[in-house]
Amino acid sequence: MRQILEIIDLSHNFGGLRAVSDFSLTVGEGELVGVIGPNGAGKTTIFNLITGVFRIAQGRILYQGEDITQWLSNRITAAGIARTFQNIRLFKDLTVLDNVRLGAFSRHRYSLMESLWRSSNFREQEERLTRRAYELLERFQVAHYAGVPARNLPYGEQRRIEIARALISQPRLLLLDEPAAGMNHAEAEELIRLIRELKEEFSLTILLIEHQMRVVLNLCQRVTVLDFGETIASGPPQEIHHHPAVLEAYLGRDI
Amino acid sequence: MLQLLAQNVLNALQLGSVYALIALGYTMVYGILTMINFAHGDIFMVGCYLSLAAAAFLLGWQANLPLPLVFTAALLFSMVLTALLGVTIERLAYRPLRQAPRVSAVITALGVGLFLENFTLAILGPEPRQFPSLIAMTPWEVAGLTVTPLQILIVLLAGALMVLLDLLVRRTLLGMAMRAISYNRPIVPLMGVPVDRVISITFAIGSAIAAAGGLLYGLAYPVLDPYMGIRIGWWAFIAAVVGGIGNIRGAMLGGYLLGIVEVFTPVFLPSSTYRDFVAFSLLLLLLVFKPTGLLGRPVFERV
Numbered sequence: 258m259r260q261i262l263e264i265i266d267l268s269h270n271f272g273g274l275r276a277v278s279d280f281s282l283t284v285g286e287g288e289l290v291g292v293i294g295p296n297g298a299g300k301t302t303i304f305n306l307i308t309g310v311f312r313i314a315q316g317r318i319l320y321q322g323e324d325i326t327q328w329l330s331n332r333i334t335a336a337g338i339a340r341t342f343q344n345i346r347l348f349k350d351l352t353v354l355d356n357v358r359l360g361a362f363s364r365h366r367y368s369l370m371e372s373l374w375r376s377s378n379f380r381e382q383e384e385r386l387t388r389r390a391y392e393l394l395e396r397f398q399v400a401h402y403a404g405v406p407a408r409n410l411p412y413g414e415q416r417r418i419e420i421a422r423a424l425i426s427q428p429r430l431l432l433l434d435e436p437a438a439g440m441n442h443a444e445a446e447e448l449i450r451l452i453r454e455l456k457e458e459f460s461l462t463i464l465l466i467e468h469q470m471r472v473v474l475n476l477c478q479r480v481t482v483l484d485f486g487e488t489i490a491s492g493p494p495q496e497i498h499h500h501p502a503v504l505e506a507y508l509g510r511d512i
Numbered sequence: 513m514l515q516l517l518a519q520n521v522l523n524a525l526q527l528g529s530v531y532a533l534i535a536l537g538y539t540m541v542y543g544i545l546t547m548i549n550f551a552h553g554d555i556f557m558v559g560c561y562l563s564l565a566a567a568a569f570l571l572g573w574q575a576n577l578p579l580p581l582v583f584t585a586a587l588l589f590s591m592v593l594t595a596l597l598g599v600t601i602e603r604l605a606y607r608p609l610r611q612a613p614r615v616s617a618v619i620t621a622l623g624v625g626l627f628l629e630n631f632t633l634a635i636l637g638p639e640p641r642q643f644p645s646l647i648a649m650t651p652w653e654v655a656g657l658t659v660t661p662l663q664i665l666i667v668l669l670a671g672a673l674m675v676l677l678d679l680l681v682r683r684t685l686l687g688m689a690m691r692a693i694s695y696n697r698p699i700v701p702l703m704g705v706p707v708d709r710v711i712s713i714t715f716a717i718g719s720a721i722a723a724a725g726g727l728l729y730g731l732a733y734p735v736l737d738p739y740m741g742i743r744i745g746w747w748a749f750i751a752a753v754v755g756g757i758g759n760i761r762g763a764m765l766g767g768y769l770l771g772i773v774e775v776f777t778p779v780f781l782p783s784s785t786y787r788d789f790v791a792f793s794l795l796l797l798l799l800v801f802k803p804t805g806l807l808g809r810p811v812f813e814r815v
Contacts, residue, residue, distance in 0.1 A: 308702055309701070310698070310701075310702070329701060329706075330701030330702050331701045331702075331703075331704050331705055331706045331707070334701070334702055334703065334704035335704045339702075340702065342699070346696065346699045348691070348692045348695045348696055349695065350691075350695055350809075351688065351691060351692065351695070355688050358685065358688060359685065359688045359689065359692055359703050359705075360703055360704075361685070361704075362685055362688075362689055362703050362704045362705045363703075363704025363705075364704075365685050369686065369713060372680060372684045372686060373676060373680065379684075383683075383684070383685075386685070422703075426703070426704055
């Protein structure tokens with residue numbers, strides 16, 4: 258199996274606080290890997306480091322064998338890494354359709370002048386893009402919201418639109434940041450099914466952060482457990498489930 | 513009476529077109545950087561001089577060149593060079609201060625404006641320059657109104673530029689990226705958008721539009737001096753705030769409104785020197801009752 262993502266000895270500090278400590282993880286092409294851990298364990302920080310939101314001071318990240326440690330976010334996205342956010346980050350005043358279209362920014366190939374003269378190349382690309390955005394909205398059963406500002410949508414729909422927005426950039430690696438946050442049992446089950454389907458449909462590799470143990474254990478082939486920035490366990494879900502350090506991190510130490 | 517009104521509305525439309533074009537630059541930069549580019553009035557002034565330079569050069573070189581050609585060449589020349597000027601200013605003066613407190617960038621902008629004024633003064637001297645007449649000023653009588661071809665050109669060209677810009681901002685990915693940056697800048701790069709390039713393009717477009725305004729203004733009010741950008745810059749700024757700063761259509765609306773204020777002040781008040789008083793009073797009143805401007809919306813969140 259080819260490696261798509263290699264994270265090597267990644268560390269990150271916020272002031273004096275060590276948010277991530279010597280984190281290493283390898284994700285193979287087509288895998289579905291989970292990172293779990295209690296709140297504040299440094300999970301989202303890792304996503305922010307992978308996608309260039311934070312500058313990396315210690316450690317390296319390779320994507321498809323290429324060192325992307327110092328790349329800017331837009332270049333990383335263009336290279337095929339897309340993500341969603343734990344607390345939804347849609348552009349709330351843009352319509353749902355525009356939110357999704359914007360996700361494809363790195364895929365457009367026309368110049369400013371062409372957009373001013375509305376050249377045929379410009380019109381064809383814009384048309385194709387809009388069609389693609391509608392297809393994705395239909396895939397997620399939210400096409401009827403296309404013209405509505407994103408802020409007016411129910412929470413669950415906003416989550417799905419974030420995934421659509423990530424997918425339109427044609428990623429090879431999709432990072433999902435707590436996709437089940439705020440969902441009840443039935444909704445989480447539904448989400449697990451959706452993620453499995455998407456992985457096949459779009460031939461994705463997925464790295465997933467989750468707070469809810471159940472989602473990760475049902476979904477992922479491999480799981481890494483973080484606590485206070487440290488990797489405390491790593492392996493297939495059934496092993497992780499009974500790992501003493503994991504139980505301790507989640508349930509607290511026995512008295 | 514009705515005729516007088518119609519005539520004044522026509523004049524207001526002409527002047528308002530120029531204010532609107534300049535106001536767009538203020539509002540675009542504010543929208544994307546939440547910063548008032550106080551050098552923008554002087555960028556307009558430079559654009560005006562650049563079109564004068566191009567027109568004077570072409571006419572001096574070949575006196576019998578067709579005037580529409582001279583006009584078009586001067587327009588393109590000044591739009592391109594002024595766009596470069598705007599991009600350079602952003603790159604050298606504002607970008608290094610991107611992370612600094614907002615007030616640093618605003619003071620820098622004032623400094624850049626002073627620099628542009630004094631640089632022009634140093635090169636060209638203080639004496640006003642006459643803008644050559646490129647478009648016929650011979651008035652037509654239409655239904656009792658006096659209309660010049662220049663007036664029609666100004667209103668139509670300004671309108672066309674505004675429609676083009678509106679389409680760009682509303683309908684293209686680039687425009688969406690601009691709006692997205694103004695809503696939630698930190699996550700825009702994650703959409704694959706090169707934010708610095710979009711900001712450069714915003715300055716280029718805003719400055720080029722101001723240059724077009726500069727040429728049109730020079731043709732209509734053909735006396736240029738290095739300080740002309742100050743008053744017009746202030747008026748365009750008021751226009752942008754009145755319309756709702758950050759809002760493109762608001763800037764257009766505000767521009768035309770201020771055109772009306774300027775043209776109608778001497779109709780109702782004893783002298784046109786009251787115009788600044790009226791414009792700033794309007795601004796103050798509006799800020800009291802609708803602080804976000806006519807078309808502006810309150811900002812709910814900043815991430």
